[in-house]
Amino acid sequence: MNAGKKLRAYLLLLPGLGLIVAFTSIVIGMAISQSFGYLNFSGESDFSTRFWQSVLGDAQLWRAFWYSARVSVISAVLAVALAYPLALWLRKPFPGSSLISAVLKAPLLVHGLVAAFLFINFISFQGFFNLALVKLGIIARPMRLQNDPYGFGVIFLQIWKQMPFALLILTGAVQAIGDDILNAARDLGAGALSRFRKIVMPLTLRSLQASLILIFIGAAGDFSFQVVAGPTSINSMAQFMLRSQESGTGWNIAAVVAVLLMLLSLFGAIILAALTQLVTRLGRA
Structure with missing residues (x-):
């Protein structure tokens, strides 16, 4: 009887899950x-490794690869690091907590491209930030902050945009922890730090991992922030893929970059999940 119910439950997932798996497999396979x-799309189709050899031998590709990896990791870690204490703070309702939570999640309603343009206008040579510093006498003349070579602007935008997303996931996980568990630990003599390390962290581990992985993958494949606010001297993987597509053997080269981007997302997600698991285990020790 239970087996029949489980089978029917899986069959109900097929229309939605089946389409997702099918289309994802087709895209990855292509x-x-x-x-x-x-x-x-044009010319003969035959097996060749020359596209991989061409891309893997390109120094620009590896600059883009490590740049995207660095920006993605920093953005994911900082966004979650900011969201976690906020989620703990907002766990118990208090006067104004709903308003604070709504304001913190407001960036979710702003399109990334719009946010990037607003940010550029804010820090541009004649933008509000530079003009304010000049008026206050902090600097003598405006500074060039737009499209910085280290990608700080992109990291800032990623944190601003993705922190509310992490907060949304972590808030649900933190609020699901029962007060009876925390009260029992308190009665047994566990302090605030001990309760966090041995109860809160383990019970919110899956949500923490999901937040890190989803933000990392989104930042690794980001295009809009990179184009508007990213450095001009280096491309992200998404920019490099577009630039490759415009060359003579564009689609094949772009496909290699796309596969490398998927591998970056896959192994980056695995490493982040493993490190989070390790930190949680060390915290419980």
């Missing part, structure tokens, strides 16, 4: 095939 010379 990217891998094109990276090896198949499914060409």
